[in-house]
Amino acid sequence: MKKLRLELYGNKVDSFYVDRWIHIAVTAGVEELAIIMPHIPGKEEYNFPCSLLFNGGENSIRYLYIAMCAFRPTAGLGCWTKLTRLLLSNVWIADDELEGLLSNCTAIQHLELKNCSEIVFLKIPLLECLTFLRVSLCINLQVIESDAPNLSTFCLFGGLVSILFGSDVKNIEVSCLKFGPPNIVRFARTELLSGAPDVERLVITSPNEMESTPMLSSKFLHLKYLHISLIANEAISPAYDYLSLVSFIEASPCLETFIFEPDMKHDSIIGDSSPLRRLPQHSHNNLKSVTIIGFCSAKSLVELACHIIENTTSLEHLTLDTSHGCRSPGGRSLDKPDRWYYTVSGSLMAAPPDRCLPMWGRGIEESRRARFAIRKHIEWKVPFGVVFEIVEPCSRCLMPNF
Numbered sequence: 001m002k003k004l005r006l007e008l009y010g011n012k013v014d015s016f017y018v019d020r021w022i023h024i025a026v027t028a029g030v031e032e033l034a035i036i037m038p039h040i041p042g043k044e045e046y047n048f049p050c051s052l053l054f055n056g057g058e059n060s061i062r063y064l065y066i067a068m069c070a071f072r073p074t075a076g077l078g079c080w081t082k083l084t085r086l087l088l089s090n091v092w093i094a095d096d097e098l099e100g101l102l103s104n105c106t107a108i109q110h111l112e113l114k115n116c117s118e119i120v121f122l123k124i125p126l127l128e129c130l131t132f133l134r135v136s137l138c139i140n141l142q143v144i145e146s147d148a149p150n151l152s153t154f155c156l157f158g159g160l161v162s163i164l165f166g167s168d169v170k171n172i173e174v175s176c177l178k179f180g181p182p183n184i185v186r187f188a189r190t191e192l193l194s195g196a197p198d199v200e201r202l203v204i205t206s207p208n209e210m211e212s213t214p215m216l217s218s219k220f221l222h223l224k225y226l227h228i229s230l231i232a233n234e235a236i237s238p239a240y241d242y243l244s245l246v247s248f249i250e251a252s253p254c255l256e257t258f259i260f261e262p263d264m265k266h267d268s269i270i271g272d273s274s275p276l277r278r279l280p281q282h283s284h285n286n287l288k289s290v291t292i293i294g295f296c297s298a299k300s301l302v303e304l305a306c307h308i309i310e311n312t313t314s315l316e317h318l319t320l321d322t323s324h325g326c327r328s329p330g331g332r333s334l335d336k337p338d339r340w341y342y343t344v345s346g347s348l349m350a351a352p353p354d355r356c357l358p359m360w361g362r363g364i365e366e367s368r369r370a371r372f373a374i375r376k377h378i379e380w381k382v383p384f385g386v387v388f389e390i391v392e393p394c395s396r397c398l399m400p401n402f
Contacts, residue, residue, distance in 0.1 A: 001025060005034040013038060015046055022052050026060075031082075034065040045070050045092060054078045066091055073101040084129070085110040092118055099123045113138060124148050154196070160187050163195030170222075172196055175205035182208040185228060189213050189247055193220060201225040210237045212244035216251065223252040229261040236263045242300040243277065246307055250282050258308075259291045266298035269377070270369050276303050276377065284312040295320040297369040302377050309381050318382060321391035322370040324359055356397040367393055 004025040006018065018035070025033055037046045046069040053061065054077045062082050067089040074097075083105050093101075093116060102108070103125045113119065114136040122135065124146035131150055135141065136157040144156075145164040153171040156163075160174075172192070174184055184206035192199070200222050209230055226248055230236055242262060249255060276299070290308055295301065305320065359367065374390060382388045 001028040001030055003032040004030050007036040009038050011040045019049050026052055029060040032063040033061055037068040039068050073097055080105045083108055087112040088116055089114040091116050094118050095121050165196050168198040169196045170200040172199050173203040182210045185209050186211050193218050198222050203227045205229045207231050209240050212241040213247045215247045220252040224254050225257045227259040230263045238266055243303045255287050257289045261293045262301055268297040268369055269299040269302050269373050270297055282311055285314050287312045288314055288316045291319040293321040294324050295322050295370050296366050297373040302373055305378050315386050317387045319389045322367040323393040323397045359393055359397050
């Protein structure tokens with residue numbers, strides 16, 4: 001037996017039989033073990049028998065997934081010489097217990113923690129093989145500190161925390177869908193750099209950006225890819241200045257790709273006779289590709305696009321997508337696996353990867369205004385030789401039933 005996945009349901013689960021299955025799997029030399037217990041309100045959580053795993057399992061188990069139970073490893077259990085992937089979901093484990101466990105997982109490469117509410121200070125010890133860390137919805141978490149020298153990808157979903165990385169983390173994703181504090185973009189600009197100065201790829205998703213991005217002297221000297229998504233319903237402040245995102249671009253001298261997904265909560269430039277703002281000139285010599293998905297007629301967004309065009313000598317490709325992310329052949333502006341949208345009722349939904357995000361009446365009208373703003377203020381400024389693409393909503397974007 002190489003794999004065992006034990007997924008239990010109902011409100012009558014006898015822990016004796018669960019322990020027996022785990023014992024059988026470990027004795028058989030199982031390599032992949034997944035134990036998913038049911039959530040039974042009012043009943044004490046299942047206490048995972050850690051000692052069974054160190055009865056031979058430490059020499060065979062490569063993948064371990066535990067959900068909905070208490071996991072209390074104690075000192076002296078021994079080393080896990082084969083474990084490369086560890087996933088804990090809705091698991092009760094204390095800071096010191098997790099740190100002690102990780103210290104004995106010398107081969108671990110991939111670590112995921114989700115809804116582990118007891119964790120306050122996540123300390124990642126010196127793990128030479130660890131390259132991937134994902135932390136999701138750990139509501140009491142305040143600090144993440146890592147001494148793993150080869151950690152290259154870090155994903156944080158939920159509330160903001162202090163990040164202290166002693167390694168050269170190159171790939172960071174910070175996402176907050178409908179929970180946690182506001183101003184994820186501002187946090188990334190003001191605080192993330194001190195914890196991960198060598199980041200090369202940064203993806204930010206924020207549902208409630210209330211303050212504009214400040215201009216700072218600090219630099220992302222290695223950042224090459226920046227993707228910012230604002231997936232708002234009512235929480236993006238109309239005062240948020242899209243032009244302030246120039247702060248990221250000017251702080252990133254090596255930036256090659258910039259992708260931005262705004263949200264239309266701003267006054268339209270249509271009918272506004274005041275001149276466009278112009279920031280001091282700052283040449284961007286490496287930025288090659290710029291994509292704005294959900295391009296709208298907000299004046300500060302038009303100003304952002306104009307600033308990029310006028311100050312980017314290296315620009316090769318500019319895409320302004322006036323849909324919400326068209327997926328039709330020939331009109332697809334970006335391949336993105338996780339796309340979120342708000343329904344008419346206000347619910348946050350994940351879109352299938354091959355489907356266009358739906359556009360309702362207001363969005364359709366805004367798409368028309370966006371194209372008018374592009375023709376009037378942007379299109380004629382695009383330098384010769386730059387591939388300029390305007391993506392319009394297709395028939396599938398306009399379907400009433402998604």
